[in-house]
Amino acid sequence: MSSALGFLIKQSGVLSLIQDQGRYGAFNIGLTNGGPMDLHAFHWANRLCENPLDTSAIEVSAGGLTLVAQLDTTIAVTGATMPLTINGQIKDLWRSHSIKAGDEIALGFANQGVRSYLAVADGFTVTSSFGSTATVCREGIGGLTGDKLQVNDILPCLSRTRKHNLVLNEKLWPEYNDEVILHTIPSYQQHYFSPYQQRLFFSSEYQVSKHFDRMGYRLTGxxxxxxxDGVLSEGICYGAVQIPADGQPIVLMNDRQTIGGYPKIGAVSSIDAAKLGQLAQGGKVRFEPISMEQAHNFYHLSLSRFNRTILDVC
Structure with missing residues (x-):
């Protein structure tokens, strides 16, 4: 057990992982990106703590995490609507909170969305693996030990108090719905799908199956x-939509394998892949084709809104 002070894990929750923005430049040695499934919510958690956006935080899937602070600091929780309590008192999401040593921070179970992000002022001081702290359990790298957080783990951080807290206006909170439209850039392999099959794909509704995780979302419809039947194995981008032999689409996510041989009908834009990452089993999905230029426009508009948003001081 580390002698450093920080947060003691009292209950580890369903799946709680240390994540930074992701591990890049290591595909050539078989290491995938990892990183937050909902990058938008992750960035907001860090901004509310006045951190650089790539600062290490906790991704909490489904809920059930309980921490005990060992020092004074500031935290913020964003993302799925998981009830947040500090010493048993209900607190708001999408704002920062001052924490004292001995405080107990608990996240209940999500009722909308799947993943929340808990950031701390100046981040968790975790050693990088291959240039990143992002945890990828399948590869056994990142985080504290290359695995999900466990009871009695200590997440080290610095004592840091702020003179004020920040809050994002509730009107600007994202809505986590059970239905999403995934804007999708057609693949260079689209010619392997007939015009009829392409129209069928873009006009049909799919549901998230029970097989969904950080590696990929298997859909039914x-x-x-x-x-x-297949192509030569090649690198796979974030959001790639594979069509395996059973004809049911798989959208590949942060912890995807680095290469694969299923034909790909397209790739979901990064903005919408993050929305997919907040869907649970039974969530409804529709695909809508867009051009590469439109995807770039969506991304930069989203980034501009984020950068122009002024936080309230409380």
């Missing part, structure tokens, strides 16, 4: 036929 209209089967999509492809003219070939």
């Amino acid at each position: 209209k089967k999509i036929a492809c003219d070939i």
Whole structure:
């Protein structure tokens, strides 16, 4: 057990992971990106703590995390609507809170969305692996030990108090719905799918199956036929939509394998892949085609709104 002070894990929750913005530049040695499933909420948690946006935080999937502070600091929780309590008192999400040594911070279970982000002022002081603290359990790297957080783990951080706290106006909070539209850039392999199959894909509704995790979301709905059974294994981008032999789409996410051989009908924009990461089993999905230029526009508009948003002081 570390002798450093920080937060003691009292209850580890369903799946709680240390994440920074992700691990890049290591595909050539078989290491995937990792990083937050909902990058937008992750960035907001850090901004509310006045951290650089890439600062290490905790991604809490489903809920059930309880921490005990060992020092004075500031935290913020964003993302899915998980009830937040500090010493048993209900507190608001999407704002920062002053924490004293001995305080108990608990996240209940999400009723909208799947993943929340808990950031602390100046971040958790975790040693990087291959240039990142992002935890990828399948690869056994990142975080404290390459695995999810466990009871009695200590997350080290610095004591840091602020003269004020920050809050994001409730009107600007994202809504986590059970239905999302995934704007999708058609793949260079789209010619392996007939015009009819492409229309079928973009006009059908799919549901999130029970097989969804940080590696990928398997969907159920209209089967999509492809003219070939597979392609030579090649690198796979974030948001790639694979069509395996059963015709049911798989959207590949942060912890995806680095190479694969299923045909790909397109790639979901990063903005919408983050929305998919907040869907649970039964969530409804529709795909809508967009151009690469439109995807870039969506991204930069979102980034501009984030940068122009002024936080309230409380």
